[in-house]
Amino acid sequence: MAGGRWIADYNSDRANGLPQSACLLRNDRIIEGLGVVERRGLSDLTPSRRWLATTLPKVNRVHIRTYGCQMNERDSEAVAAMLRARGYRIVADENECDILLLNTCSVRDAAEQKAIGKAGYLQQRKKKQPDFVLGILGCMAQNRGASLLEQLPDVDLIIGTQKFHQVPGYLDNLRAAREAGLPIGETIVDIAEEAGSQNTIKDHLGSETVSGEAVERQVNAFVSIQQGCNMDCAFCIVPKTRGDERSRPMDDIVVECQALADRGVREITLLGQIVTSYGRRDYVHTDGISPFVQLIERVHAIAGVERIRFTSPHPRGFKDDLVAAYARLRKLCPYVHLPLQSGSNRILRAMNRPYTRERYQEIVDALRAAQPEMYFSTDVIVGFPGETEAEFDETRELFEACNYDMAYIFKYSIRTGTPAAELGDQVPDEIKEQRNQRLLQILQRNSLRRTAAMVGTTEEVLVEGRDKSGERFTGRTRGNRVCVFDADPRLIGELVPLRIERATVSTLYGELVLAGVEREG
Numbered sequence: 001m002a003g004g005r006w007i008a009d010y011n012s013d014r015a016n017g018l019p020q021s022a023c024l025l026r027n028d029r030i031i032e033g034l035g036v037v038e039r040r041g042l043s044d045l046t047p048s049r050r051w052l053a054t055t056l057p058k059v060n061r062v063h064i065r066t067y068g069c070q071m072n073e074r075d076s077e078a079v080a081a082m083l084r085a086r087g088y089r090i091v092a093d094e095n096e097c098d099i100l101l102l103n104t105c106s107v108r109d110a111a112e113q114k115a116i117g118k119a120g121y122l123q124q125r126k127k128k129q130p131d132f133v134l135g136i137l138g139c140m141a142q143n144r145g146a147s148l149l150e151q152l153p154d155v156d157l158i159i160g161t162q163k164f165h166q167v168p169g170y171l172d173n174l175r176a177a178r179e180a181g182l183p184i185g186e187t188i189v190d191i192a193e194e195a196g197s198q199n200t201i202k203d204h205l206g207s208e209t210v211s212g213e214a215v216e217r218q219v220n221a222f223v224s225i226q227q228g229c230n231m232d233c234a235f236c237i238v239p240k241t242r243g244d245e246r247s248r249p250m251d252d253i254v255v256e257c258q259a260l261a262d263r264g265v266r267e268i269t270l271l272g273q274i275v276t277s278y279g280r281r282d283y284v285h286t287d288g289i290s291p292f293v294q295l296i297e298r299v300h301a302i303a304g305v306e307r308i309r310f311t312s313p314h315p316r317g318f319k320d321d322l323v324a325a326y327a328r329l330r331k332l333c334p335y336v337h338l339p340l341q342s343g344s345n346r347i348l349r350a351m352n353r354p355y356t357r358e359r360y361q362e363i364v365d366a367l368r369a370a371q372p373e374m375y376f377s378t379d380v381i382v383g384f385p386g387e388t389e390a391e392f393d394e395t396r397e398l399f400e401a402c403n404y405d406m407a408y409i410f411k412y413s414i415r416t417g418t419p420a421a422e423l424g425d426q427v428p429d430e431i432k433e434q435r436n437q438r439l440l441q442i443l444q445r446n447s448l449r450r451t452a453a454m455v456g457t458t459e460e461v462l463v464e465g466r467d468k469s470g471e472r473f474t475g476r477t478r479g480n481r482v483c484v485f486d487a488d489p490r491l492i493g494e495l496v497p498l499r500i501e502r503a504t505v506s507t508l509y510g511e512l513v514l515a516g517v518e519r520e521g
């Protein structure tokens with residue numbers, strides 16, 4: 001416990017059978033609803049005080065702003081769903097909220113600075129709106145903990161990556177204390193590890209987005225199956241912010257996917273920091289099939305689920321069983337995000353990435369042999385410390401040979417707290433920019449070639465909903481290409497053939513081929 005700061009002792013309250021929302025603990029004392037009592041006096045909470053703590057009508061509009069990756073998006077959705085179940089409202093407009101939660105990213109220093117800047121601006125709001133609650137969640141909260149208070153002294157909550165499920169309890173506590181007129185001048189900081197926390201990211205919103213917008217029908221869903229990473233890539237902060245690899249029980253994941261399918265979800269994306277490592281400590285291989293592929297097989301067997309995707313894998317996870325799954329499991333979409341990072345074996349070693357360029361190319365070839373239609377995306381870092389022109393050329397050659405449809409190309413930037421931050425021989429910014437541009441040009445060419453080849457063909461598209469204009473509809477092909485077309489709202493959630501008429505680098509435009517698929521009524 002941080003000295004002098006308020007820490008909500010959620011677990012010990014639960015162990016005492018007390019409502020999570022009833023108390024704040026400071027050192028050995030509990031502040032509950034209307035006063036300060038000794039810890040042992042908690043069992044005397046009256047029903048009216050319990051009501052006060054749990055049924056507060058005010059200060060319940062929450063806005064969540066998410067930075068970073070799909071894992072963060074999914075965590076935010078789970079927090080929003082838990083809050084909604086506790087009576088909070090999720091609102092789209094940050095100016096209309098009582099509670100603003102920033103779910104942060106630490107992947108680069110710049111990502112943290114952006115969130116700190118936003119939080120600094122939001123702190124000012126407390127002057128005009130004293131009840132306003134500001135919380136920082138996720139990776140930056142985990143990475144920086146209470147030290148954030150040096151820059152952000154007025155933040156109310158700092159909640160780490162293993163504590164998302166505690167957010168509703170902490171907010172209940174704050175509301176209860178404020179309603180009771182208690183001074184809340186200190187910050188709740190909770191960044192401890194918690195066994196089993198990976199099992200708590202399971203709630204879904206369904207009828208609205210995490211930014212409070214109504215959804216006509218939820219068609220696709222992310223399902224978190226694994227958290228943390230044990231790989232220690234030299235440039236990456238994730239092992240520090242997300243902890244060790246932890247997998248959810250397979251049965252729980254299947255139950256969640258079944259419930260989503262029962263609600264009309266057609267496409268499931270299995271999510272994890274290193275998703276291909278799923279269950280490797282908890283389940284055995286059966287007949288050469290890894291736990292991850294066993295899980296895919298079980299989700300594949302769920303009626304109603306029509307498409308399965310996953311992200312983010314590690315090249316090391318692409319053994320024969322996973323490659324073969326693309327040939328035999330129809331619902332497994334032919335789209336693989338396969339992080340390359342570098343095409344130079346020396347740089348891969350310096351990055352602590354346990355594969356070679358030759359092995360990477362072998363995986364790509366094997367996947368294309370299993371599924372000729374395969375689409376690929378990747379992550380590449382240019383300008384890793386010490387990367388020579390010849391080493392970049394190796395990356396460029398492999399990048400071109402793999403013919404990616406999509407790529408996230410990063411210029412290396414020092415990430416404080418990672419082993420690579422200690423390396424000398426930094427590549428000058430202008431060289432990084434040149435290398436970045438060279439890969440972007442290749443990507444644009446490859447991507448346009450692929451989409452142009454699709455003009456005139458008919459693709460299976462899952463209709464997801466209206467596009468941004470609200471007038472047309474959008475969906476994706478099995479290869480994850482975004483499509484825009486005219487449709488009837490009743491087709492949301494249907495797999496329909498789309499004749500492609502026009503293509504840009506990233507989007508296909510077409511007309512539905514509706515004969516035989518139009519719904520009655």
Ligand code: SF4
Pocket residue numbers: 229230231232233236237238239273274314
């Ligand atoms: S495998 Fe991915 S998440 Fe894990 S350390 Fe490497 S880059 Fe980071």
